[in-house]
Amino acid sequence: MLTVAVLISGTGSNLRALLEAAASADFPARVVVVGADRQADGFAHAEQFGIPTFLVPFREFESREHWGEELQRQLAVWNPDLVVLSGLMRLLPASVVDAWAPRLINTHPAYLPEFPGAHGVRDALAAGATETGASVIVVDTGVDTGPILAQERVPVLADDTEHSLHERIKPVERRLLIDVVRRIATGELDLSRAGAPAPTP
Template sequence: MADAVPVRLAVLVSGNGTNLQAFIDHIESHEINGRIACVVSNKRDAFALKRAEQYGIPTIVHESGAYADRRDYDAALVAILRNHDVQLIVLAGFMRILTDVMVDAFPHAIMNIHPALLPAFPGLHAQKQALDYGVRFAGCTVHFVDRGTDTGPIILQAVVPVFENDSEETLAARIQQEEHRIYPEAVRLFCAGKICVDGRRVRVSP
C-alpha cells in the first residue's frame, strides 16, 4: 500500500516561532505526515521567518497596511493560502483575530492553541487571568477556530499545576512546554485523518 500523500500545511506567525519549530521537528522525524507549504507572517521582522528559511520553507510577509479593513486583509490571505493548495492552517502566535472571511473559507481546517483550559480564560493574558483567579491548575488547549474568540471545538488539552510563587512568566514557560507537546500531536492526528468534528465534539479515531 502506497504511503499517504503528506497534508499541505500553512503556519501563520507573528513572533519567535517556537511552535513552528516544534512542527518542523516532528515533520523532519516523520511523526507528522505533513509538509509546510508556506509560513505567513503579518510582521516583517518575525524571527519565525528566519526559522522557516533555514529549512527552505517558502515565507510570505502579509502586512495589513495596504488593506482597508480586516475582512479585505483576510480575503487576500485566503487567496495566498489557496494558491499554495493548503489543507490545514495552523496559527502559531499569529497576532490577528480572523474574520468570517477566513474562517468560512477553511471550515474545521484552522487550528489554534490557547494558553488556558478553555472555556476558562479566553482572550488575552490568559496566564494572568488564571493567576488572578487563584486556580490550582492551568494548561493549554488546541482547538479549531470558529467565528468566536477561543470558542471553537476543542481537540486536545494539557494540564499544568499552578504554584504559590508562580509569576506570569514562570507559568507561561510551564504551559509552553505542554504546547510543544500537544500542538504537534493535534496536527499529527489531523494529517493521519483521525479527527472528526461532530457538533462541538472533536472525535479522535483510535
C-alpha cells in the same frame, strides 16, 4: 501526506517544534508555507528549514476584511490541507474562518473554556487559579470558542509569574499541537466531526 500552512506573528516557537517534527521521515505532515501579519522573527525558522514564506502586513490595509482578503489569496496559492495559527496575534475575519473551517486550528495557553482571549496566562494568575493548562481548538468566529481537539492541565505554582507560568505551558502546547496534527494526518482525528456529540454507547 497532510500539507500545512502556519500563520505567525512573533518568534514562532510552536512553528519551530512543528518543523522539527515534520522533518522526521515518519511524520505524516509537511509544512509547505509560513505566513505572517508582520515581519516576524519566526520567519528565521522557516528559512532554516527551506520553507517558503509570505507577508501580509495588517497595518497596510484599511480594514480587517481587506487584510483577510489578501491573506486568503496567499493561502489559496498553496491550498494546504490544514492551516495552523501559531501565535498569530490577530483575529481572522469571518470570511477567512468560513473559507477554512474546520481545517483551521489554534493553540491557547489555558484550559478552555477557562481564560479565553489574548491574556490567558495573566488572567489565570489574576483569578488565583491553582491550575490552568493548554488547549488546541478548531478556530471559529468567536474568541477561543471553537471545538476543543486536545487539552492538558498545568499546575500554577505559588511563586509563578506570568512569564514562568507561560514558559511551563509552552512545551505542553507544542506537544499537543504536534500530536493533533499527526492525528489529523493519519485520519485518527476527523475535523469534520469536531464538536459533534459523542455516539451513544
